Every structure is written in C-alpha cells, then in structure tokens.
Amino acid sequence: MCLAIPGKVLEIDRNVSPVMGNVSFGGTQKRVCLEWLPEARVGDYVIVHVGFALSTVDEKEALETLKMFKEMEELGGDES
Secondary structure, three states, X not given: OXXXXXXXXXXXXXXXXXXXXXXXXXXXXXXXXXXXXXXXXXXXXXXXXXXXXXXXXOHHHHHHHHHHHHHHHHHHOOOO
C-alpha cells in the first residue's frame, strides 16, 4: 500500500539541486524534495510520498486529510 501525506511548505531552498524544502506534517517537520513542483510556494500544501512532493493540494482538503489521519491514530490506541 502506498501512502502520500499532505504537508505545509515552510521554507524552500532553490540554491540546491534538487530543490528542497522544509515541510510540516501536523507539527513534524521534514526535508522534502520540491524539484517536481516549481510552482510550489511557502504556505502551499503539497502531497508527499517517500520524501518527494508530487502535487499541490488546497488547504481545506489538506487539513481534512490530516484530521482523518489523527482520528485514525486515536482509534488505533496503544497496542504495546
């Protein structure tokens, strides 16, 4: 199963190749390749899979998806 997650672009570094950026996934920040999305801007939401931003997504849809992931996590509980 493949999973792509929306995140908010916090910073873009166009001085490196490939273009990279810091993206927030509900508070957790990761370095992500933005090379395939030259139109991406700080504040945009992007769909990320295995460290690569694949497309942009509107904020409402991104926030709804993040909310669903959070609810799924809460339903899973502690299985240790």
